[in-house]
Amino acid sequence: MNTGGADTADRPIGLTADSGIDRAAHHRLDEAWLAAAWSHPTTRVFVVSGGQALVDDTPDGGTELVMTPTFEAPLTETHRYFLGTDEHGVRYFALQKDTLPGRLDQSARAAGLREAGLLLSARDAGLMAHAVALENWQRLHRFCSRCGERTVIAAAGHIRRCPACGAEHYPRTDPAVIMLVTDEEDRALLGRQVHWPKGRFSTLAGFVEPGESIEKAVAREVWEEAGVTIGHVEYVASQPWPFPSSLMLGFIARAADARITVDGEEIEEARWFSREDLRTAIENGEILPPMGISIAARLIELWYGKPIPQPLTKAEA
């Protein structure tokens, strides 16, 4: 699904657009402030469960997070995340629950961030990304990494404290690089991961290693996966990717030596595509067009210079 708009270079990258939410982190340790904010009639809350939240259609054809005043919210013991305030002073919370609440309204449905991130407003997508990232981290960090004791939630969801050794644990974000590599002829290097569905090609990507700069990570990953040597590296944009805890750092990189040798383990095939190659390959169904919320699709689109072509229907072919 395309978010619309032909001016691809100006179109915001999913989950990266300014949500307009002030995270107001200075309030997270202020229990009295949080309690007052929670009970305020304009405050809005939504439930996050297993990376999903309820979304609903709006009368104008959009999609929104299902949020309620806090007095309508399900009871929860401790898993309450303060997400911030908007420009009107409305405070937003998320509740982590084992299940999403039932809804009488039949049009509301559960959605994960990959789907909802394409449909929601920047505000709602930003709120959901924040809540999903916190939920993932909370779920995977229940025990102290220093002493093994069970930790407790603090700072409105943004810290876990260890009652035994006093350690404070903070949400973790794993930097990953994702890059559209071009050669001297301005062709793009796209690869196929071993486990991807047939025909799927995309940009190369990988995690930044300990003690490594992101520029070095770009060069190392491209060398490891495709055997291509990288010269100039230019940062484009980042994208929160809480599946479960990544931050995708998007680059355009120039190959210094364009010869390809795939590693065969992670990447089974890599090819240089001219814009014409890509258009033809997509139109005749040889490869699947990049799509979805991932910054990969946008990096390819930025290089391509306009919306990526779609496969021709049988009638057109």
Ligand SMILES: [Zn+2]
């Ligand atoms: Zn501990």
